[in-house]
Amino acid sequence: MFPFTLEKPRSTEDAIAAAASGARFIAGGTTLIDLMREQVECPDRLIDINSLPFGGIRVEGEDLVIGALARMAEVAADPNVQRLQPLIAESLIEGASPQLRNMASMGGNLLQRVRCPYFRMLDAGCNKRTPGSGCAAIDGLNSGHAILGTSDHCVATHPSDVAVALVALDATMRVKGPQGERSFPVEELFRLPGDTPHLEHTLLPGELIVEIRVPGGPHSRRARYLKVRDRASYEFALVSAAAALSIEDGVIREVRLAVGGVGTRPWRLRDCEAALVGTRPERRAFEEAAQLARQGARPLRHNQFKVELLPRTVVRALALAGEVA
């Protein structure tokens, strides 16, 4: 690892000013330290934000508010999270390993970098790591890569599980920056790669995620996260789906559906949602709607299986959500 300056901010303003002038935030460090060891990232200034007051989890009216510095394990075990938004707890438990969940912050989880092996292979082309160097994954081993939202420059999936749940639940995030603070949907944090895959998120220089707000509703309780992967734990998703249903008098009133492992960002399925509203929560309706999930899919050489696995996973997640009493 190359040497770097480590800064301990006295205040949020301190931290933001340092980041605006080029320092990188570090919280749990589970992504950044690894990438620095691999020399994929070589920041010369880190700013340790762990002492800032953005931990904790609270309830405001129907909203669940999660501090950006809350750890994955802490959020997953929180009684209010389990009671109000079980989908979030379930998606967190399905991610990483216990030791990593103890370390990794919620803000860092959303900003974690891709797991495409070529991103970490310094002698391979990667437009995310070195803009203009090409994408070794497109003609390489790409069974884990995306089929939605890809470009000729990048095909890596967004690796987070909880981001899929948050996008499904219409969560918003509050960020503070040199220009003050703003709030926007978590979904808008993530960029499509297009021809600038090195730009992954929409935060402005110096902006710091401070909290995530998840609105509650009748769908919140009837919600499940299903993750399909090569082994039962500690593995990234081949396909995952977050499904939340609100059912009244045997008819679906509202649906929230997002998928992971298939898109270059957490992928909301609004066409499927629209097709399900007003139908009965039955397998046939789920299957018909799920076919819409693969619209626009562009499989690569090794990941064609995802085009079929995607609707099947959506159907199973909807069925699981439908069973929740």
Add this chain to the structure above:
Amino acid sequence: MPRMNAARKHPVEFTLNGRTVRAEVENRMLLSDLLRHEIGLTGTHVGCEHGVCGACTVQIDGRPARACLTLAQQVRGSDVRTVEALAPDPAVLSPLQAAFRRHHGLQCGFCTPGILMSLDALLRERPDADREDIREHLSGHLCRCTGYATIVEAALAAAEEQRKEETTNA
């Protein structure tokens, strides 16, 4: 704002296995390297150096964490426990360690310190941990010798012993 220069060493103080330690470290020094190379506690092993294999697992403020992804400067003021804290005496194994020995929970032993630190935290927090809980907590560890079955048996035996002990003491 306190800024720790990249070219120099800086003090860090924390509790290690119940004792206060103070060291001078570069910012880029990892906790795993501090423990092994500077302090000389080589029980914490370093395998993949990537946060995958779990051999470097220690407890930071009671929670299992990967020392190979933790900067030494980030444990300032924390309570760190390593595998060296488990045995009450150099000649006496802890109940969990003894269960590993009895049930053949190790062969080469490289992964064992990390696994012990994960299971120690699990059994403290959840004395009623069952097979599934134990398997989930082992998911962050790689063992290439045992196939894990004997590790799970050892952990279940230690959990049962611990529950009996608590009933006797109650």
